[in-house]
Amino acid sequence: MATAATRSSSSNSEVIVLGIESTAHTFGVGASRWTSAGPELLKDARRNYVPKQGGILPREVAQFFSQVAAEVVEEALSVNSLTPRDLDAIAVALGPGMGPQLRVGATVARAMAAALKVPLVPVNHAVAHLEVARYTTGLRDPVILYVSGGNTAVTTFVEGRYRVFGETLDMALGNLLDTFAREVKLGPPYVVNGNHVVDACAEGGEFIGWFPYVVKGQDVSYSGLLTAALRALRRGAKLKDVCYTLREVAFSAAVEVTERCLAHTGKRDVVLTGGVAANRVLNSKLDSMARLHGGTYRGVPAYYSGDNGAMISLAGLLAHLSGVHVEPERAFINQRWRLDEVEVPWYGKLL
Structure with a gap:
């Protein structure tokens, strides 16, 4: 799923990555930035699907995601005073998760990466939870x-x-x-x-x-x-x-x-x-x-405990700087993508 590196991980120039999360009941979009001081989480936007009764039905959630996707992307850009031209890459959670919901996020991410002519970064949802926890707790x-x-x-x-x-x-x-x-x-x-x-x-x-x-x-x-x-x-x-x-x-x-x-x-x-x-x-x-x-014990801050686009952007930023990319037409979802299948070349180097 990875291609050759297109940017040196030692670069001190500012890099901004937008991340898209859609694995379960949350459609989230967040941004992260790399500066000479290291990675920085920016603000995010999210919409949660709450069923009126019972559990969630994937098709209904996917329809909800399709309806709110554009406004969530726009909000995430707006709260960070960003424009699409400011983005260096688009990251998306391609799994694990529920198929219909994953497809919505993947479709949005493919379209944005292709339109903006920027790299697309595949992110494992579970690894993103781990990276945002290491980042926010300071336990490396x-x-x-x-x-x-x-x-x-x-x-x-x-x-x-x-x-x-x-x-x-x-x-x-x-x-x-x-x-x-x-x-x-x-x-x-x-x-x-x-x-x-x-x-x-x-x-x-x-x-x-x-x-x-x-x-x-x-x-x-x-x-x-x-x-x-x-x-x-x-x-x-x-x-x-x-x-x-x-x-x-x-x-x-x-x-x-x-x-x-x-x-x-x-x-x-x-x-x-x-x-x-x-x-x-x-x-x-x-x-x-x-x-x-x-x-020493620390828990991830409550704001980042649930699914969110910020964690996808952070993991995507680290992966992007490590040269992990995928062609949009090959950005396939994987509902059973295990976290121990993912190479993590940035560990101990970028975070």
């Missing part, structure tokens, strides 16, 4: 827990790319919380005032006994936990107790596999990123774990 070589609606993985950089040291064997942590909330009629929306509705429901709850805690090696499994929680409710358990137990078991499993990666790699810094990264309870658990190992 951490173990990273990446948790979102569609992803749960423990990763760190080793020999040229991010390696997965543990992941979910079935459903992602964010999907577990959202699915449970939907089944018991707590949502949508699933996040209110920065808190997940399961967290709000868990206030004052008590641990109610055995729920399956599944850690296999360095991987986790959550599908049995969901089944057990729903079964407990049918047997008459209090909803707040089920929410509390579900959350505690799920988060503890994620923290354990993160701790195992920390011990295995000998690293000390821990970072949390992804859509679930704004969760205060999960942040607190990871902070306590890192302190036990004499390490």
